[in-house]
Amino acid sequence: MLYQIRHITRFEYARPVAFARNNLRLQPIDWSGQKVEDYALAIEPHGRTAPARAEAGLANVMRLVVDKPARSLIITSSARVRVDRPVPMPRPSDPTIAEVGAAARLSRDASPASPAAYLFPSPLIPLDRDIAAWSAADLDSGRGVLEAAIGLALRIQREFAFDTDATLVDTTPSEAFAKRGGVCQDFAQIMLSALRAAGLPAAYVSGYIRTLPPPGRPRLVGADATHAWVLVWAGPDLGWVGVDPTNGIWMAGDHIVVAIGRDYADVAPIDGIVLGSGAQNMQVSVDVEPLGD
Structure with missing residues (x-):
């Protein structure tokens, strides 16, 4: 099955944020039974991204830096992933x-x-x-x-x-x-x-x-x-x-x-630090659309 995935994260800040540095773990990995065929990341209104190393585990990590004042931040992750993974079948010969x-x-x-x-x-x-x-x-x-x-x-x-x-x-x-x-x-x-x-x-x-x-x-x-x-x-x-x-x-x-x-x-899909004062509101929406075989 081929899937189109759209993951949108919206941050709204009560006061302008002067600086933010985040780790994004939004791009699916290649793993047994799945292959990433296409991926795109969009940041609004602004931000610089660069690949980073996963400190632990297996993840595609992108470092996001926002160094201009911002009242909002929208991170849109889009991926096309092909999945072909059978259902496991327990058997008497399985190891204990x-x-x-x-x-x-x-x-x-x-x-x-x-x-x-x-x-x-x-x-x-x-x-x-x-x-x-x-x-x-x-x-x-x-x-x-x-x-x-x-x-x-x-x-x-x-x-x-x-x-x-x-x-x-x-x-x-x-x-x-x-x-x-x-x-x-x-x-x-x-x-x-x-x-x-x-x-x-x-x-x-x-x-x-x-x-x-x-x-x-x-x-x-x-x-x-x-x-x-x-x-x-x-x-x-x-x-x-x-x-x-x-x-x-x-x-x-x-x-x-x-x-x-x-x-x-x-x-964690997104973590990091934000320099600013006031509250923040985060909203996340995810859509996983099957495109067929």
Whole structure:
């Protein structure tokens, strides 16, 4: 499937901002099952951009500098991405959680996609005893890794309520877990905390999910906004496999990967500093249009 993606971020400032420097992680990456065919970035009313290095994880980073006073800033990211990714199929021959964990600990891969880089707690996703205990039965060490991953995702979808008022962007996994509610970021972080507690490499994914579902299929939660889900490393043969706990599904043809990291801090679409006084208002709109095969 070929997708046209349009992601618009609007900032309105109560007083003119004298200077801003931001990191933009808006351009989707090339990843297994997807290829970026075209990309464009537009800044209004003004701003200078230059490529920058991702400090952690996998992302296309652009540095934006605004050095003239501005009362507003509009960042428009447009991408055309081809996705051809089959739905994973758990099999009795899949490696177990214990086997995958052992393989990850022995890995000598030093690349940003190394499983060893995603084994341990990260600044925004510490290990949590309550989450580990709650997920222990789903993540028994002798269970096949793919069967366990989709089972845990379905349990999160079943037991947690999607509630945009329950959490904020800085809500911790333990807080969202206690509330049994939140949004896609919270569900991804809870699942990541559980997988890492079980010794599995697991990464946070920022991306998009198609806005318009195929005829006869329900609209997926997370459309019209950036979406978050999980990658679990399933061993050297299966590699990284995506799981979406918000919707209780695998990452397949409906998902477009933008960036991969240890947690949200590695993959935030926009972060940085602004020099100015007064309040700011941010609005984000996302449209993911399927163009056909």
